[in-house]
Structure formats: structure tokens, C-alpha cells
Amino acid sequence: MNVEFINPFLEAVVNVLKTMAFTDPTPGKPFLKKKGEPSQGDITGIVGMTGPVKGSLAVSFSEAAILQVVSTMFGEDFTELNGDIQDAVGELSNMISGDARRMLAEKGYAFEASIPTVITGKNHSISHTVVGPSLVMPFTLGEKHPFFVEACFEDKREGTPTAAR
Amino acid sequence: MNVEFINPFLEAVVNVLKTMAFTDPTPGKPFLKKKGEPSQGDITGIVGMTGPVKGSLAVSFSEAAILQVVSTMFGEDFTELNGDIQDAVGELSNMISGDARRMLAEKGYAFEASIPTVITGKNHSISHTVVGPSLVMPFTLGEKHPFFVEACFEDKREGTPTAAR
Numbered sequence: 001m002n003v004e005f006i007n008p009f010l011e012a013v014v015n016v017l018k019t020m021a022f023t024d025p026t027p028g029k030p031f032l033k034k035k036g037e038p039s040q041g042d043i044t045g046i047v048g049m050t051g052p053v054k055g056s057l058a059v060s061f062s063e064a065a066i067l068q069v070v071s072t073m074f075g076e077d078f079t080e081l082n083g084d085i086q087d088a089v090g091e092l093s094n095m096i097s098g099d100a101r102r103m104l105a106e107k108g109y110a111f112e113a114s115i116p117t118v119i120t121g122k123n124h125s126i127s128h129t130v131v132g133p134s135l136v137m138p139f140t141l142g143e144k145h146p147f148f149v150e151a152c153f154e155d156k157r158e159g160t161p162t163a164a165r
Numbered sequence: 166m167n168v169e170f171i172n173p174f175l176e177a178v179v180n181v182l183k184t185m186a187f188t189d190p191t192p193g194k195p196f197l198k199k200k201g202e203p204s205q206g207d208i209t210g211i212v213g214m215t216g217p218v219k220g221s222l223a224v225s226f227s228e229a230a231i232l233q234v235v236s237t238m239f240g241e242d243f244t245e246l247n248g249d250i251q252d253a254v255g256e257l258s259n260m261i262s263g264d265a266r267r268m269l270a271e272k273g274y275a276f277e278a279s280i281p282t283v284i285t286g287k288n289h290s291i292s293h294t295v296v297g298p299s300l301v302m303p304f305t306l307g308e309k310h311p312f313f314v315e316a317c318f319e320d321k322r323e324g325t326p327t328a329a330r
Binding site: 038044046047048049050054055056058083086087090091094112113114115116117118119120121122123124125126127128129152153154 | 203209211212213214215219220221223248251252255256259277278279280281282283284285286287288289290291292293294317318319
């Protein structure tokens with residue numbers, strides 16, 4: 001995975017959560033996930049990306065983390081993962097992808113994004129089937145509520161920037 | 166959702182399962198899913214699509230259905246959803262997307278596909294956050310093992326074919 005792809009996603013997560021949820025997430029240390037090692041969350045937004053290489057972005061929250069984010073976004077207490085929260089996760093994933101793609105385009109890598117798909121289910125696991133590694137960027141909100149962003153890109157052609165748009 | 170987009174996915178599911186898993190799935194009646202009405206599965210491959218419109222494809226199996234498919238594909242008995250099965254679901258999703266995109270390209274709609282993401286977790290639900298409806302294509306394998314394919318596309322610009330590639 002091209003290292004130039006990492007920072008735009010880290011920055012986009014912080015930008016979007018600050019702007020939309022008035023929340024300042026604490027980044028943990030990003031790590032490369034081994035093949036066959038699934039990551040787990042309770043609600044996950046998935047955005048496919050196409051461009052100089054194929055990719056995929058997963059933004060995955062623990063239930064506690066997304067309830068905190070959405071309660072702050074909407075200024076009311078949410079206590080369960082309902083349709084409003086699914087919509088919010090789709091929208092946050094879309095915005096994180098959009099902000100990261102804006103920064104990637106400035107570096108010469110022009111990506112397009114698919115419609116976000118949202119998965120809800122206690123402790124589901126997320127995996128990718130490509131040969132390239134997945135980068136996991138863990139964050140915490142407040143005291144201990146975890147969430148993470150996982151980006152996965154094909155390895156081929158990654159060194160070739162497309163024209164910036 | 167452009168009705169021309171439906172048949173390529175229906176045909177692709179049957180083609181890929183026949184070719185890869187020597188299995189002839191029985192199509193049920195496709196239906197449009199209302200917003201906020203989640204579909205549920207135990208293992209789901211998700212492929213994002215970009216092109217004349219943005220889209221997303223979810224190929225979602227009950228545990229019984231995917232164990233049957235993969236046992237037939239590999240000629241050995243699988244009894245739990247392990248890493249090999251996650252890989253197989255990613256690969257089947259990729260192939261279904263690829264076969265459908267080949268047919269869509271022949272109609273003048275050229276789509277690109279993202280890396281597949283695979284979600285595993287008992288009874289997780291799948292939703293999309295766009296305004297356009299999702300089309301659910303239910304299938305059964307053998308006596309009663311259900312699986313379904315869900316395709317979702319933005320409504321805008323859908324009437325404008327791109328150049329076939």
C-alpha cells in the first residue's frame with residue numbers, strides 16, 4: 001500500500017468528526033492487518049473506491065462510540081442502533097471518503113467513490129480478500145469508546161499518479 | 166433505478182454459481198426494498214461500483230447457503246465460517262460484479278468496481294443511505310438455503326449510457 005494514501009484518511013477522520021460531531025477523536029497507532037485477521041465493530045460504513053488502484057474504506061464503530069457521536073451530532077440522546085444511526089454512519093463514511101479523496105487528488109491520485117453500504121450487527125468482522133495489506137487506523141472517543149478506520153488498496157499501479165482533478 | 170441494470174445482476178449470479186460452485190440457484194421474485202428496511206445475512210460480500218452512476222452490490226448468504234456453496238466448490242465439507250469462506254465470498258462477489266459489469270458495458274454502461282469487503286456476523290443487517298431504492302434479488306439453493314443479491318444505484322444521470330469499453 002502506497003504510504004502517501006495513509007495521512008489523507010487519518011486527517012479526514014479527524015476533520016469530519018470535528019466538523020460534524022464536534023468531537024475530537026484521539027488517534028492510536030495505525031497498523032497493518034495480517035491477512036485473515038479480521039477487525040470487529042458493531043456498525044460499519046463501507047465505501048468502495050476506484051481510480052489509479054482499486055480500494056475500499058471501512059469506518060467501523062463500537063456501539064458506545066457511535067451512540068456518543070450521533071447524540072452529539074443531533075443534540076439528543078440515542079440509546080440504540082436505529083435507522084437514523086445507520087444513515088449517519090453512511091453519511092460520515094461518505095464524508096470521510098470525500099475529504100480523503102480531495103487530499104489524494106491534490107497529490108495526483110484521483111479516486112471515485114461508490115455508494116456507502118452500512119452493516120449493523122454486534123461484533124461483526126470485516127475482511128478484505130486482496131493480496132495487499134489493510135491499514136487499520138484505531139481511534140478513541142472520550143475516555144474509552146473505540147472506533148477504527150480501515151483502508152485497503154490493491155498494490156498494482158500504485159506508484160502512478162493520475163491527473164489531479 | 167434504471168431497469169436495464171437488473172437483468173445483468175440476475176444473470177451474473179446464476180452464471181457464476183453454475184460455473185464456480187456447480188450449483189443452480191433458484192431465483193425468487195426481485196423486489197424493491199423500502200428505505201430503512203434492512204436485509205439480513207450471515208456473511209456478505211460488498212463491492213462498490215463507479216461509472217455513469219454510483220452503486221453498490223451486496224451478495225449475502227445465510228450460513229447454510231454458503232457452507233453448501235463452498236463445500237461444493239472445494240469438494241470438501243465446510244462446517245463453519247472461516248477465512249477460506251470469507252475469501253470465497255469475496256471472490257464470488259467480485260466475479261458476480263465482473264460478469265454483470267461485462268453485460269452492462271455491452272449495453273453502454275461502463276462501471277468500475279472496488280475491492281470487495283467481506284462482513285461476517287450472525288444476522289447482520291445491510292442498508293444503503295442513498296435516496297434511490299435498493300433492489301433485492303432473492304435466491305434459494307437446494308431445498309431451502311436462502312441467499313440474496315442486493316444492488317443499489319443512485320438515480321441521477323442513470324439514463325445516460327457511457328461509451329462501451
